[in-house]
Amino acid sequence: MDVQRIPFAELKRWGFQPVTGNLVHDSGRFFSVEGVRARYHGKEPVSWTQPILNQPEVGFLGILVKEFDGVLHCLMQAKAEPGNAEGLQLSPTVQATRSNYTGVHEGSAVRYLEYFTDPAVGRPLIDVLQSEHGAWFYRKRNRNLVVEAVVDVPEHEDYCWLTLGQVRRLLGVSDLVNMDTRTVLACLPLALAGGGAGGEGTAGDGRRGEGAAALTASMAQDVPAAHTLPELLRWFNGIRASSEVSVEPVPLAEVDHWVREADEIRHTSGRHFAIVAVSVEAGNREVTGWTQPLLSPRGTGVVAFLAKRIDGILHVLAHAHPEPGYVDVIELGPTVHCVPDDHAGLPPQRRPNFLDAVLTARPEQILYDAVQPEEGGRFYRALSRYVVVETDDDPVVPDDYRWMTVGQLVTLLQHSNYCNIQARSLIACLQSVW
Amino acid sequence: MDVQRIPFAELKRWGFQPVTGNLVHDSGRFFSVEGVRARYHGKEPVSWTQPILNQPEVGFLGILVKEFDGVLHCLMQAKAEPGNAEGLQLSPTVQATRSNYTGVHEGSAVRYLEYFTDPAVGRPLIDVLQSEHGAWFYRKRNRNLVVEAVVDVPEHEDYCWLTLGQVRRLLGVSDLVNMDTRTVLACLPLALAGGGAGGEGTAGDGRRGEGAAALTASMAQDVPAAHTLPELLRWFNGIRASSEVSVEPVPLAEVDHWVREADEIRHTSGRHFAIVAVSVEAGNREVTGWTQPLLSPRGTGVVAFLAKRIDGILHVLAHAHPEPGYVDVIELGPTVHCVPDDHAGLPPQRRPNFLDAVLTARPEQILYDAVQPEEGGRFYRALSRYVVVETDDDPVVPDDYRWMTVGQLVTLLQHSNYCNIQARSLIACLQSVW
Numbered sequence: 033m034d035v036q037r038i039p040f041a042e043l044k045r046w047g048f049q050p051v052t053g054n055l056v057h058d059s060g061r062f063f064s065v066e067g068v069r070a071r072y073h074g075k076e077p078v079s080w081t082q083p084i085l086n087q088p089e090v091g092f093l094g095i096l097v098k099e100f101d102g103v104l105h106c107l108m109q110a111k112a113e114p115g116n117a118e119g120l121q122l123s124p125t126v127q128a129t130r131s132n133y134t135g136v137h138e139g140s141a142v143r144y145l146e147y148f149t150d151p152a153v154g155r156p157l158i159d160v161l162q163s164e165h166g167a168w169f170y171r172k173r174n175r176n177l178v179v180e181a182v183v184d185v186p187e188h189e190d191y192c193w194l195t196l197g198q199v200r201r202l203l204g205v206s207d208l209v210n211m212d213t214r215t216v217l218a219c220l221p222l223a224l225a226g227g228g229a230g231g232e233g234t235a236g237d238g239r240r241g242e243g244a245a246a247l248t249a250s251m252a253q254d255v256p257a258a259h260t261l262p263e264l265l266r267w268f269n270g271i272r273a274s275s276e277v278s279v280e281p282v283p284l285a286e287v288d289h290w291v292r293e294a295d296e297i298r299h300t301s302g303r304h305f306a307i308v309a310v311s312v313e314a315g316n317r318e319v320t321g322w323t324q325p326l327l328s329p330r331g332t333g334v335v336a337f338l339a340k341r342i343d344g345i346l347h348v349l350a351h352a353h354p355e356p357g358y359v360d361v362i363e364l365g366p367t368v369h370c371v372p373d374d375h376a377g378l379p380p381q382r383r384p385n386f387l388d389a390v391l392t393a394r395p396e397q398i399l400y401d402a403v404q405p406e407e408g409g410r411f412y413r414a415l416s417r418y419v420v421v422e423t424d425d426d427p428v429v430p431d432d433y434r435w436m437t438v439g440q441l442v443t444l445l446q447h448s449n450y451c452n453i454q455a456r457s458l459i460a461c462l463q464s465v466w
Numbered sequence: 467m468d469v470q471r472i473p474f475a476e477l478k479r480w481g482f483q484p485v486t487g488n489l490v491h492d493s494g495r496f497f498s499v500e501g502v503r504a505r506y507h508g509k510e511p512v513s514w515t516q517p518i519l520n521q522p523e524v525g526f527l528g529i530l531v532k533e534f535d536g537v538l539h540c541l542m543q544a545k546a547e548p549g550n551a552e553g554l555q556l557s558p559t560v561q562a563t564r565s566n567y568t569g570v571h572e573g574s575a576v577r578y579l580e581y582f583t584d585p586a587v588g589r590p591l592i593d594v595l596q597s598e599h600g601a602w603f604y605r606k607r608n609r610n611l612v613v614e615a616v617v618d619v620p621e622h623e624d625y626c627w628l629t630l631g632q633v634r635r636l637l638g639v640s641d642l643v644n645m646d647t648r649t650v651l652a653c654l655p656l657a658l659a660g661g662g663a664g665g666e667g668t669a670g671d672g673r674r675g676e677g678a679a680a681l682t683a684s685m686a687q688d689v690p691a692a693h694t695l696p697e698l699l700r701w702f703n704g705i706r707a708s709s710e711v712s713v714e715p716v717p718l719a720e721v722d723h724w725v726r727e728a729d730e731i732r733h734t735s736g737r738h739f740a741i742v743a744v745s746v747e748a749g750n751r752e753v754t755g756w757t758q759p760l761l762s763p764r765g766t767g768v769v770a771f772l773a774k775r776i777d778g779i780l781h782v783l784a785h786a787h788p789e790p791g792y793v794d795v796i797e798l799g800p801t802v803h804c805v806p807d808d809h810a811g812l813p814p815q816r817r818p819n820f821l822d823a824v825l826t827a828r829p830e831q832i833l834y835d836a837v838q839p840e841e842g843g844r845f846y847r848a849l850s851r852y853v854v855v856e857t858d859d860d861p862v863v864p865d866d867y868r869w870m871t872v873g874q875l876v877t878l879l880q881h882s883n884y885c886n887i888q889a890r891s892l893i894a895c896l897q898s899v900w
Binding site (some may be wrong): 092 | 522523524526564583585589590591592593594595609611694696697699700703704706707708712793794881882883
């Protein structure tokens with residue numbers, strides 16, 4: 033796949049609407065770049081406008097699984113997306129927008145889709161609508177599916193059966209497993225994820241000794257945790273009910289502090305992200321050449337869980353917070369999610385909570401550490417450092433944070449609107465350690 | 467409580483905004499009457515505008531429970547609301563808007579609220595955000611809570627400890643148990659609802675013989691059902707993902723086919739509902755006298771589940787459908803939900819699905835049948851006939867309907883945005899039979 037940055041004027045079938053300034057496709061489909069105004073009321077009211085991607089269609093992310101010799105395998109796809117830094121990534125069996133599978137862009141049919149939709153050939157294990165990046169996407173959601181094939185599945189050169197344990201170990205490698213694979217894997221409960229893997233990937237390889245046992249216990253869904261699930265829901269719904277957040281779409285032309293230049297729309301500070309345009313030539317896609325806008329984040333983010341053993345069970349510190357693009361205002365995210373460069377030189381009390389605990393962690397505290405990509409179909413070279421840091425300290429926990437086991441998070445993310453994409457991604461990464 | 471219909475001109479602190487025509491309180495709080503435009507795309511596109519209540523605050527519906535002599539009791543409140551047809555109704559321990567408990571209307575403190583918010587005195591069992599009437603409310607939600615008191619609870623003359631079995635049996639009486647009690651009770655899983663009740667209310671009173679066993683099995687959460695939960699989620703998310711529904715707020719002044727007269731806003735057909743105003747005098751409320759708008763439905767609705775034994779387990783036929791006020795577009799509702807008078811005289815193929823099967827049921831098919839009220843704080847004398855009808859037929863099931871056990875519905879409604887208020891209410895009613 034050959035990808036070149038181009039000026040907006042060279043986009044084909046994409047253009048800025050005269051009055052709104054929104055960047056749209058002339059079919060009205062795919063996605064558009066619009067504006068959004070967010071207002072957080074409460075003690076310290078804040079209000080801002082920003083560009084945001086609007087893609088009202090529900091995307092489709094499905095992994096087809098099947099047992100071979102008693103071991104669960106996943107049919108993984110080697111797929112390139114224009115925003116990928118390194119070309120191919122390990123992707124779900126099906127990764128499609130509705131525009132893909134209804135043929136809006138006149139491409140070929142989506143391979144293996146029928147296993148996900150036809151009960152005669154696929155038995156559903158997981159099907160849940162999950163959010164996307166709430167700071168970049170307005171109310172975007174994807175169906176996360178795992179379906180077990182109940183018939184033989186024809187092979188194809190772009191696809192390969194890997195065991196769940198193999199996929200997990202590859203999550204230990206930077207920039208190889210795509211975001212869509214990570215979010216789908218995160219939705220697998222332990223009973224499926226462990227048992228189905230036929231013993232592969234279970235704890236006990238000796239790494240970190242009792243740490244492995246603490247992690248295994250954290251993955252289970254019925255261990256005594258620091259807080260019961262009803263207690264966590266009381267806390268979470270209390271924050272949701274007391275939040276006064278309003279979000280409304282606005283025309284891109286009315287977004288303040290952003291400037292449109294020939295080849296990018298950027299914030300006047302140079303921070304946050306830019307909207308750019310690319311031209312793509314590809315050999316094996318539904319369509320072989322096209323142009324499109326992409327969102328290009330500035331800087332490499334840090335996405336981190338602070339972890340702690342409580343009564344021998346590993347807990348992670350989840351953060352309930354609003355983002356303008358969530359359907360339901362507040363979701364649970366990782367302990368830390370920011371671009372550290374944006375906060376360089378600030379005094380400690382003004383730096384993001386727990387960022388310094390993550391950045392100054394000693395090597396033996398680090399359970400997981402790799403650079404992982406965000407979705408390359410919409411984001412241009414978006415990379416974040418995903419980290420899990422174990423602490424022995426007993427830090428002060430602000431009221432919008434709670435210690436939870438991984439199993440509790442996985443229980444919640446069987447349903448919509450609980451866990452954000454960064455938290456889900458990091459849960460999948462933690463599975464690579466387990 | 468003395469309630470009188472008044473012209474809009476006699477409302478105090480409420481008025482129509484000059485440009486939008488929205489009916490608002492001068493504090494900007496409580497709720498407002500605005501407009502909404504809904505568009506359903508797809509095979510038969512429809513589009514309409516209508517008035518709708520907008521109350522962005524999350525309401526608080528909490529039942530405090532406690533064991534006495536090993537039997538779980540609920541602290542129920544005898545409470546009048548201006549829209550109630552018959553005065554007092556059996557209401558949750560706490561039934562409050564945030565305006566109530568933050569003192570916006572300068573009333574007294576909300577009694578027993580501290581048990582729901584202070585972990586030292588109350589242990590949470592259930593805490594879930596649920597939708598309200600999606601045809602009448604724009605994205606309104608209530609927290610449904612059940613909290614177990616871990617300390618002694620002082621008594622008050624407006625409140626009474628009833629066993630869960632007693633509350634259930636009272637659900638067999640028309641117009642006595644309010645809507646808020648019903649939705650909270652519906653969220654109780656069988657393990658809590660049955661076991662905790664200390665044997666009261668369990669099946670085996672001989673009524674309907676094996677029918678009782680079929681119902682008990684339906685309430686359980688781990689029996690073999692017609693469809694597995696992942697199969698039902700695949701169906702439900704498939705409908706959600708393929709729905710093209712857009713809903714946007716519009717000024718009340720821009721709503722078509724509705725006219726504002728001196729004492730009501732009504733549809734030109736005389737159907738649907740009207741917005742009216744009342745003056746209220748009350749002795750024992752936070753505020754002793756006030757005026758407010760209410761939504762007054764036309765006609766008595768029918769809310770019905772068609773039920774059927776499949777392999778000895780009672781299933782109900784749930785209907786996935788959109789309403790403009792849902793946060794997430796589609797929820798599961800009962801098999802039938804309509805005002806039969808609106809469809810009188812239509813040929814069979816144009817009448818609502820399954821309505822005639824409900825209206826023509828023989829007495830021995832009827833598992834439950836009572837007239838129940840909707841919320842009297844916002845709805846004026848809103849009564850619906852709640853019915854569960856068992857069929858031996860094998861009716862053709864359209865794709866937006868599915869047979870589910872009650873236990874499957876209760877599993878889903880532990881989380882937000884699955885089951886609408888009518889379905890939850892009817893589940894609570896079915897518990898009165900069980």
